[in-house]
Amino acid sequence: EVQLVESGGGLVQPGGSLRLSCAASGFTFSSYWMHWVRQAPGKGLVWVSRINSDGSSTSYADSVKGRFTISRDNAKNTLYLQMNSLRAEDTAVYYCARDGSVLLWFGEFHWFDPWGQGTLVTVSS
């Protein structure tokens, strides 16, 4: 069974740091791009960051650029999100998600599937 399990969330003060982990199982982790997506309490989904399969390429949402770092350890089947200089507006459930894709006659399509259960990050004094 394909499974993603996040950990590392918790309460942190503004300006503090936290590292999230996402343990993957049931598939060849090193073959897939991975993403972090967050959801503030009562709000919608917001894409945060992406990393390619070997970790050589990353991208970030503007709101976290320069503060968050995505990385992966393919030997440990684990995805990470290092979050520094945390702000109140970073409070959210953070989900990791696998990048799925298919090549159809009219293009190559990508999506997020599956998702982990999420880990809550609360930034507050």
Next chain:
Amino acid sequence: DIQMTQSPSSLSASVGDRVTITCRASQSISSYLNWYQQKPGKAPKLLIYAASSLQSGVPSRFSGSGSGTDFTLTISSLQPEDFATYYCQQSYSTLSEGTFGGGTKVEIK
């Protein structure tokens, strides 16, 4: 960045109703549109990819259509387990904070 706008933001419907949710992109995204379902306290679940392709294991009462800028998710006969929030997501261009629509909450009438 491409912005995704869903409508309505919420709706009330009864079991057995046909429900349609709309998603509009700020520019053409061809068929690069996915739909997700999220129940309270749970992770999102992929329903539809490439605008109209049903993900494996998803009931056939769910369908997607559209291309370019206008897309719809249709539930042909609403079931009790379908009460949830639905999100569209574009995969046409570089991902950004606006990759997902704002969501449509489907509630029991």
